[in-house]
Every structure is written in C-alpha cells, then in structure tokens.
Amino acid sequence: MQIRSTTEADLDTFLSTLCDAFGSVWQSPGESPWWAAYEMDRHLLAEDAAGRPIGTAGAYSFELTLPGGATAPAAGITGVGVLPSHRRQGVLSALMRHQLEQLRGAGEFLAVLLATEAVIYRRFGYGPASYRQRVAVDLGRGAFAVPVEAGGSIELRHRADCEEELAEVYDRVRLVQPGALSRPAHWWAKGAGRPPVSRAPRHIAFHRDAAGRLQGYACYTIAVTDQQRSLRTLTVEELVAATDEAQAALARYCLDHDLVSTVVFADLPPRSPLRWRLADYRAARTEAEQDYLWVRLLDVPRALAARGYPADGRLVVEVDDPFLGERGRYLLVVADGVGVCEPTGEPTELALDVADLGSLYLGGTRASDLVRAGRIRELVPGAALRADALLGAEREPHCVHFF
Numbered sequence: 211m212q213i214r215s216t217t218e219a220d221l222d223t224f225l226s227t228l229c230d231a232f233g234s235v236w237q238s239p240g241e242s243p244w245w246a247a248y249e250m251d252r253h254l255l256a257e258d259a260a261g262r263p264i265g266t267a268g269a270y271s272f273e274l275t276l277p278g279g280a281t282a283p284a285a286g287i288t289g290v291g292v293l294p295s296h297r298r299q300g301v302l303s304a305l306m307r308h309q310l311e312q313l314r315g316a317g318e319f320l321a322v323l324l325a326t327e328a329v330i331y332r333r334f335g336y337g338p339a340s341y342r343q344r345v346a347v348d349l350g351r352g353a354f355a356v357p358v359e360a361g362g363s364i365e366l367r368h369r370a371d372c373e374e375e376l377a378e379v380y381d382r383v384r385l386v387q388p389g390a391l392s393r394p395a396h397w398w399a400k401g402a403g404r405p406p407v408s409r410a411p412r413h414i415a416f417h418r419d420a421a422g423r424l425q426g427y428a429c430y431t432i433a434v435t436d437q438q439r440s441l442r443t444l445t446v447e448e449l450v451a452a453t454d455e456a457q458a459a460l461a462r463y464c465l466d467h468d469l470v471s472t473v474v475f476a477d478l479p480p481r482s483p484l485r486w487r488l489a490d491y492r493a494a495r496t497e498a499e500q501d502y503l504w505v506r507l508l509d510v511p512r513a514l515a516a517r518g519y520p521a522d523g524r525l526v527v528e529v530d531d532p533f534l535g536e537r538g539r540y541l542l543v544v545a546d547g548v549g550v551c552e553p554t555g556e557p558t559e560l561a562l563d564v565a566d567l568g569s570l571y572l573g574g575t576r577a578s579d580l581v582r583a584g585r586i587r588e589l590v591p592g593a594a595l596r597a598d599a600l601l602g603a604e605r606e607p608h609c610v611h612f613f
C-alpha cells in the first residue's frame with residue numbers, strides 16, 4: 211500500500227472511492243454538492259500495490275474559535291473511508307498517521323472532525339469536545355417564564371434572497387462562540403454543505419434589535435408529520451444568535467406559529483438557556499444527544515497557549531500520545547487569562563491521554579468527570595477541580611457547521 215497527496219485531477223477517483231466506502235452510489239454534481247468546498251491539495255488517497263485506490267482522507271482549512279475569544283487555524287478532517295474489501299488491515303491507521311504527520315510538518319497544531327462512529331477516532335488522539343441536543347417542544351406548553359424583551363423585530367426571508375446577511379451574521383457570531391468554525395467564503399459561493407449554506411429552499415427568520423441591527427437568524431422547515439390529525443412540525447435546523455435576546459425572540463417566533471403542533475430545535479448545546487426560558491421545564495423533550503466536534507492536539511504547548519482562560523493558576527499535566535509514540539510533561543501557568551505552557555520536570559498532577567486533553571480543550575468537558583470515569587489519573591488531590599476552573603470557558607462550546 212502507498213499513500214499519496216491528491217490534486218484536482220483526482221476528484222472523481224476520490225469521490226467514487228469514498229462513495230464505495232460509504233455504500234452510496236456516486237452521482238454527478240447536484241444542486242448543492244457537499245464536496246464542492248474540497249481542498250484537493252489537502253486530500254490523501256491510499257492505493258494498493260497495483261495502484262488501485264482503496265482509501266481516502268481529506269482536510270479543510272478552518273478557523274476554530276477558542277475559549278477566551280481567540281481563533282486558531284484548524285484542519286477539518288473529512289472524507290474518510292476505506293473500501294469494505296480492505297477494512298481492518300490498517301489502511302485508516304496509515305492514512306491517519308500520514309495526515310497527522312503532514313499537518314504537523316506544515317506547522318498546524320489543531321485538527322477537528324465529525325465522527326460517523328464514536329469508537330473510531332480516540333485511538334488516533336481525537337476526543338469529543340462539543341455536544342448537541344435535538345429538543346422538541348409541544349406548542350401547548352411553549353410559554354416562556356420571562357417575556358421576550360420588547361423593541362426588536364422579526365423579518366421573514368427566503369434562503370435565496372439573503373445569503374449575504376446569513377454569512378455576515380454567522381461570521382460575527384462564530385467569532386465569540388467557543389467551538390465554532392469559520393465558513394470560508396467559497397463555501398457560501400459554492401453552496402457547499404447543509405442548509406443554510408446550501409441553496410436548498412428554506413425559511414429564514416432574521417431578528418433585528420431595537421436599533422435595527424441584525425442579531426440572529428433561524429433557518430427552518432415546516433412539514434406535515436401526521437396527515438390524519440393534520441399535525442405539522444416546525445424544525446429549526448440552525449439557530450445562530452449574537453445575543454440572548456435574539457435567541458429568545460427567534461425561539462418565541464417559532465413557538466408562536468399557527469398550524470404547527472411541535473417545534474424541534476435540531477441543534478442546541480446541552481446547557482442552552484432556551485430550556486430555562488420555558489415556564490414548564492419538562493416542556494422541552496430531549497429527543498437525541500450526541501457528541502459533535504472532536505478535537506486533536508498536534509502540539510500540546512502551542513495549543514494550550516493559544517486559548518484563553520477564565521481563571522488564573524498553574525497545573526502540571528503529563529500527556530500520553532500513544533498513536534504518535536510521544537509522552538510529555540508540561541507546566542501550564544495562567545496569569546490574567548493568558549496561558550504559558552512549557553515542558554517541565556515538576557511532579558505530575560494530572561496524567562491523561564492526548565484524546566482526553568482534546569475533550570477538555572474547548573471547555574465543554576470537565577476534568578473531574580473524566581477522573582471519576584477512570585480516564586484521567588489525579589496524582590495530586592484537588593488537581594482535577596483546579597483543572598475544571600482553569601480549563602473552563604465563558605460559554606459552552608457549540609459548533610453548528612457541518613463538514
């Protein structure tokens with residue numbers, strides 16, 4: 211087997227191999243091709259001894275928002291597949307090793323992905339770092355505990371007429387939301403990905419504040435879900451808001467629809483304030499909850515120095531990276547929210563796998579929970595609670611971008 215980088219000329223081969231891996235039929239480009247934003251110079255093909263393609267892996271170039279409001283480049287791993295005929299022979303492992311070494315060689319220190327199965331990527335150093343819930347609210351129970359602030363307005367548009375406004379609001383909000391990824395301009399230009407980036411018809415409700423400034427949008431569909439009883443469900447696929455007032459106003463708008471019996475918020479972070487807006491706490495039914503963004507640190511000191519911190523303090527961590535055959539002990543010192551991280555000879559306080567550090571990195575997973583789960587070893591009493599305080603974030607990480 212050999213692994214090689216691809217060029218634009220390999221697009222068809224890459225796609226047909228990936229489709230075979232996923233068991234889907236390779237079709238010519240549709241209205242909004244999901245692969246249109248591929249960066250073929252960042253993709254890899256694994257080939258057998260005869261040069262036939264057997265596996266794929268790719269990377270997008272994103273910016274990831276970190277706790278404290280900094281952003282960092284992050285490789286968005288995508289298009290991973292191995293032909294059913296060649297599985298469990300180490301093809302993915304070889305692709306992952308090649309890719310991680312290549313990213314590191316290019317000076318990158320963070321990689322992120324969305325996993326089809328939760329059992330695949332920990333062995334390669336990725337840990338789940340953001341989470342999402344699908345929450346349903348029956349309209350009869352949708353009253354708010356505290357009324358939405360007066361003064362703002364809602365403007366209903368169609369996806370086709372408001373691409374610029376969608377992109378502008380998304381970009382403003384993602385810069386202050388830990389765990390959010392950039393949506394580069396060519397994604398919008400090519401309509402790549404899921405709605406509202408794709409140009410599939412959608413209702414878009416924008417919220418303007420009292421001063422008339424756009425502060426958020428909800429992208430939604432309304433569909434009949436029970437023909438006999440004429441029940442319709444409004445599904446909010448993406449709710450992006452710069453302020454809590456905009457989020458509440460958009461949710462209220464959705465919950466006040468005539469001819470709709472249920473509103474489904476398809477993607478909320480588990481601790482979303484929306485649940486607390488409802489007068490009846492049990493009115494929000496969690497239909498599903500899942501990991502979303504997985505994070506892989508390629509350079510621990512650089513990654514830890516890149517994010518901001520909500521508390522000052524110090525912590526000595528020993529980080530094991532079995533896939534890359536590395537182990538390092540680092541001292542993290544945070545002063546005025548700025549972290550400095552360097553190799554140290556001081557005694558270890560927390561010992562953890564690089565995948566678990568990936569889970570902690572965006573502030574959405576607590577070290578003390580992973581100690582209780584037996585994943586992290588606490589060698590100095592109190593170190594996990596100190597890590598919880600240090601590695602938290604101003605708000606729960608949330609990523610709505612699909613790639």
Ligand SMILES: CC(=O)SCCNC(=O)CCNC(=O)[C@H](O)C(C)(C)COP(=O)(O)OP(=O)(O)OC[C@H]1O[C@@H](n2cnc3c(N)ncnc32)[C@H](O)[C@@H]1OP(=O)(O)O
Pocket residue numbers: 231232287288289290291292293296297298299300301302303304323324325326327329330333
């Ligand atoms: C970011 C993304 O694109 S996510 C998309 C991932 N792709 C898919 O889900 C498409 C369908 N699945 C596949 O193509 C393949 O099964 C892959 C890519 C998941 C795995 O490829 P393989 O070449 O079989 O993996 P490889 O042989 O390197 O396996 C390495 C280890 O992971 C384990 N492993 C790999 N995939 C799985 C899985 N789906 N479930 C459980 N264990 C797995 C193997 O058993 C092996 O374990 P070992 O080291 O203890 O022996």
